[in-house]
Every structure is written in structure tokens, then in C-alpha cells.
Amino acid sequence: MTEREFRFGVVAGNAPSGAEWAATARRAEELGFDTLLVPDTLQTFAPFPALAAAAAATSTLHVGSYVLSAANRSPGLVAWETSTLQQVSDGRFELGLGGGRPDAAEDAATLGGDFGTPSDRLQRVASTIAAVRKLENAPPVMIAASRPRMLRLAAAQADIVALGLPPQTLEPELARTVSQLRDAAGERFDQLELHLNVAAVAATVDAIPSWLSRMVGGDPRDMAWNGGIAFLVGSAERIADLLCRRREEFDVSYIGVNALFMEQFAEVIKVLRG
Template sequence: MDFRFGVVAGKAPSGAEWAGTARRAEELGYDTLLIPDTLNTFAPFPALAAAAAVTSTLRLGTYVLSAPNRPPGLVAWEAETLQQLSGGRFELGLGGGRPGAERDAEVLGAEFGTPRARIERVAETIAAVRKLDEAPPVLLAASRPRMLRLAAAQADIVALGLRPQATEPELARTVSVLRDAAGERFDEIELHLNVAAVAPSPAEIPPWASRMVGGDARAMAEAGGIAFLTGSAERIADLLCRRREEFDVSYIGVSGLFMEQFAPVVELLRNA
């Protein structure tokens, strides 16, 4: 598939600065603005609606909505509203709940449930959204077999939820599981990977990036962690082209803190 590029951002000091982030992402040629679903970030739907109001081509996505924390009908209602308000630019990202999402569920008064119940809630939410007259594309975050099987059957986009320190062999195994589960449908699925840091070299990754990934970011990058892109824009572009060829990964999400650093790569790969 053609490359697509997203900016992952969750908060700003003011509405004006949030709008500025969205406009800047669009100016730099990014395809999507992606927002996490945590109590430490903006509430996804109103934040994306605000971003839609100040952009014209930028697509908008949840990355990813914790399905156990919301009734399926509520998600469908919110998704349909945002799809209409944005002129069809919304992409619904769903997951079974990241580590720590159970604490958010408790604060929100939701029943987080068992792993099986959470996957069932994801499936119920997809079903509710697919009934909409203007249903958005659905992204599922998946890394383990049960969620990969659901993604193989239901998702338009699969965000490969691997650890930041995961290396290419682990990526290859995960894609293989998805490919086997999807069969002929695999070629219709867009694969997404998230990037935690971009720098000229591992040694130049900012120290604060380690807090974001829960470990030594520089060491993870040195060891080949797939969430870290280091080197010149040309070198990174070549790496992403190879990964697309070998692993079918064509959709790259980048932390908004590295939006400017990654922009030259976006320009290089825009028509690749």
C-alpha cells in the first residue's frame, strides 16, 4: 500500500495550541492526527472535532479508544457525529484496553472485565459502528493471537501493538500470525506501526523519551527496537521502504514531540 503518516498527540496547554498542532501536521504533509484515550490526555471526540474545524485534508483518528470503557452504542453515536462534522475524515481506532486502562475504567464508572469480555466488547463496538450509514474505517490495535484473529476478520487497519523494544524478528512473527488468520483478506488490511522517537543517532534521543517508553530509550534504539528511527532522513526512508517490502507496514505513526524531525522523511516518501 501507499505510505501514510500520522501524528500522535494528546494534549496542549490551550485550545489555540491544540489547533496549531493540527494545522502544523497538515502543513507538514501528515495524513492523520491520532489521539490516545487516557485520562491524562484530552477526551478524544471533542479534541478531534476541534482539530477537524481548523483543517481541511487532515484525517482524524482515535489511537486507540478503550472499548471496555464505553457502551458500543455511545461509540457509534460519537463516531457518526465526528464523521459527519469532519466531512468523512474520521477513523475509529479501537482496542481492548492498554496496560493501566482498568484504572481509567474505574474512574469512569465502567466495568473493565476479563480479557475475553474485553475482546467481545471490541467486537460488539465494531458491529454497532458498521451499521452506520457513514461508517468510518476501523483500526484495531492488536499484538496477541485472539485480538489478531479479530483484527484479521474485522479491521480495515491493524496497529501492531508491539513493545517499543521489539525487534524486526518479533515484528515478522506478528505479521505472520495476522497473515495466516486473514488469508486472502490480508492484502486489504493496512498495517500500522508507532514510532516513539526520531533522532540522528541513538545517542541523540532526548533523555525524557525514556519516560515515554518505560525504559532506556537509547539502549532500546541501539538494540534495534522498531519504535526508534535514527539516522538521516534518507536512511530512515530506506528502512521504512524495506519494512514495507518485507512486512507490509505502510502506515507510520509518530509521536507529536518528533513531528518536525520526521517531516523530511514524510516528504521523501510521499510518492514512494
């Protein structure tokens, strides 16, 4: 397999004002990030308008959903929104889709949707992809996957696969997940870009803020100390070496970083891009 170039995304979902949201997007672009990614939760901005605003404030930064919960929108609505955002962003949109986080059922109920069974949500993701692929200006599609059925769908239909593993996941489980994806994709595996999310970047484990527990569902320092893949600890050079090894061993070349740590990670980008 030809080694892919690294890509880097900032995962952000809120700002106190429109001006500060635009400033976040511009800062991500200045720091060398490739994409700005917005989650799909009722605690964050609605993805499509927030991404449109970010695209309007920048010139090269791509924008993407990370990831739309399948239960929250019909396939036709997603296709309509996608077509518009692709046009107003001059082709800089990347559509991320998934079956929904474990607690996404409450969001779906609030929005009047039916969360449904895992099979229902898998079918909704597949139907949404089919609707979007019919567009003349269809964007790249990211599918968030970690379990066998969604991995098989991603292997067959995604351009980008977001490996939806918990932050405390260790590298052996990452290896098993990538192996399952590789087996399902066959020759198509080389076409897939693999994405992994980073919850925190810090010089030492003790420098990881304890309040991050609200986001990761446990003690982030314990997770980092035990080798959780969502935590990057050490100097920029050490982290760059780690990411290069993971790219070589696991084919992960697209790194998404919590926006609260984008300044710290920018030093890693400098090392990797030399």
C-alpha cells in the first residue's frame, strides 16, 4: 500500500458568537489543519449552518460533519443540505455519517425521529449514501464504524472510515478493528482513508485537564497512562513519531483533534510537514 499523506482535522462544535466561530475556523486554517469537523449533538451547533459559516470564513479549509446521526434526518434531506453546502463551500464539504452514539436516542426523540434498531440505522446510513451519490456534486463520504456490520458497509461504500473506538481503546484493539476492515474491503482497502480521533494533546499525563472526564466518560489521565489511543502525550517530535508508526502499522493517516488542543497539536503538524 502506498503510504497516504497525513491529513489533520479540528473537531469543534461551539463558540460564544459567530465572530468567534469564524475566528476558530480561520485559526485552524492558519495552523495547517485540513478540515473543521462538527459533531451532531444537541449540545453543539447544528452541523450544516455551522459548517457553512466556517467555509465562508476560510478559503482552503475543508469542512465536514463528524458525524451525522442517521436517525436525525431523512436521506433526501441530507442530500439536499449536502448539495447546497458543497456549492456554497466551493466543493470543500466532506459528509460524515454514522449510526449514532449510544446516547443519541434522546437527541432523535427530541428532534421527532425514530432511533430504531441497529439494523434500522445501518439501512438509513446506506440509504443516505445512495441519495448523496446521485448528486452531481457529491462529496467524499466518511462512515464512522467500529462494529462488524458498519465496518462492512464502510468497507464497501466509504471514502473515509472514522474508527469509532472509545478513547481508552488500546492499540491491539485498534489493530483488530483495522484488520476486520481490511478483510471486508479486500482490494478496495487501499482506497480508504482511515481517521482516528484525539481527545487530548499534552506534554505529560499530569498536564491533561481532569475536566476532560466529562467528554471521555472516565479519568482521562488514567486512560492516557494506560495507553489509550485518543491521548497524545510527549514532545511534538515524540508524538509525530507515534503517528508515523501508527500510519505504518495501522494505515491511520487522518487525525482529528479536539479543538481545545489545536494549538498544541499545531507543533506536531510542523514536525510532520517539516
